Amino acid sequence: MDFTAIDQKISDLENCIATTVPVTADEPLLVGVDLGTAYIVVVVLNGSREPLACAMEFAQVIKDGLVVDYIGATQIVRRLVGQLEERLGRSLEKAAIAVPPGTGEKDCKTHGYVVEGAGLEVVTVLDEPTAANAVLGVRNGVIVDIGGGTTGLSVIEDGQVVYVADEATGGTHLSLVLAGNYRISFEEAEELKKNRERQGEILSVVRPVIQKMASIVKRHIEGRDISAIYLVGGTCCLKDMEKVMEKETGIPVYKPANPFLVTPMGIAMNC
Numbered sequence: 001m002d003f004t005a006i007d008q009k010i011s012d013l014e015n016c017i018a019t020t021v022p023v024t025a026d027e028p029l030l031v032g033v034d035l036g037t038a039y040i041v042v043v044v045l046n047g048s049r050e051p052l053a054c055a056m057e058f059a060q061v062i063k064d065g066l067v068v069d070y071i072g073a074t075q076i077v078r079r080l081v082g083q084l085e086e087r088l089g090r091s092l093e094k095a096a097i098a099v100p101p102g103t104g105e106k107d108c109k110t111h112g113y114v115v116e117g118a119g120l121e122v123v124t125v126l127d128e129p130t131a132a133n134a135v136l137g138v139r140n141g142v143i144v145d146i147g148g149g150t151t152g153l154s155v156i157e158d159g160q161v162v163y164v165a166d167e168a169t170g171g172t173h174l175s176l177v178l179a180g181n182y183r184i185s186f187e188e189a190e191e192l193k194k195n196r197e198r199q200g201e202i203l204s205v206v207r208p209v210i211q212k213m214a215s216i217v218k219r220h221i222e223g224r225d226i227s228a229i230y231l232v233g234g235t236c237c238l239k240d241m242e243k244v245m246e247k248e249t250g251i252p253v254y255k256p257a258n259p260f261l262v263t264p265m266g267i268a269m270n271c
């Protein structure tokens with residue numbers, strides 16, 4: 001799969017995070033809110049679905065896809081939306097959100113209340129791997145979204161989602177293993193994990209956790225004719241984790257240059 005166009009879009013979105021330069025846009029905007037275990041991300045796209053603005057914050061207000069700190073989550077979304085509204089010089093009104101596959105109706109509603117509590121009308125609720133596929137455009141294969149708390153997967157056949165699953169085991173587990181191994185705090189482990197120069201060494205420490213993620217994928221796709229695995233989610237930024245996944249599953253694994261912002265972008269595309 002050629003990721004050139006996708007990588008360019010995600011790179012444009014990434015560039016939006018660092019800047020506070022005002023942006024002008026008169027057309028209706030597409031807004032996506034990703035309430036994650038590790039990060040809350042709000043993405044704004046223009047009418048042509050191109051990145052316009054993006055704001056994010058590290059937060060621990062969601063656990064395994066469930067809202068555990070409603071007020072904290074609402075405050076963060078409100079803050080991020082406020083920053084973006086200031087940049088855009090206009091108010092944001094509607095948003096799409098996504099939840100891990102298999103999230104119950106009640107928990108989906110709670111996600112929605114968080115975003116509505118921050119002043120946005122929720123117009124679409126979708127599952128995370130399906131959101132990612134709005135960006136990837138996979139026709140056949142399995143999209144695996146490994147975030148902070150969970151490994152979610154979505155099997156796609158002829159462009160349609162035919163199976164979804166989500167299990168606890170994500171980047172947080174990698175950080176806990178690193179914290180124990182190096183005798184450092186969780187926060188230090190989170191930072192260490194993102195240090196590309198040390199990711200070779202890190203991979204050998206966290207390999208068993210990645211093998212567990214691969215075994216989750218393997219179990220859920222058993223008996224299906226899967227020709228490709230596509231990795232998204234922040235945890236997949238880890239260098240060479242696709243190689244471990246490929247070795248464990250025996251299926252070709254593909255990942256974009258920056259798998260982190262694929263799902264947030266796909267959420268906004270569905271607004």
Ligand code: ATP
Nearest residue numbers: 036037038039147148149150171172233234235237
């Ligand atoms: P979930 O989807 O499980 O609810 P989330 O939406 O917060 O969680 P993401 O934002 O996709 O998940 O990913 C967050 C995880 O990715 C965190 O564990 C974070 O430490 C990890 N992560 C982010 N950047 C990198 C990086 N460069 N290298 C390794 N891990 C990273």
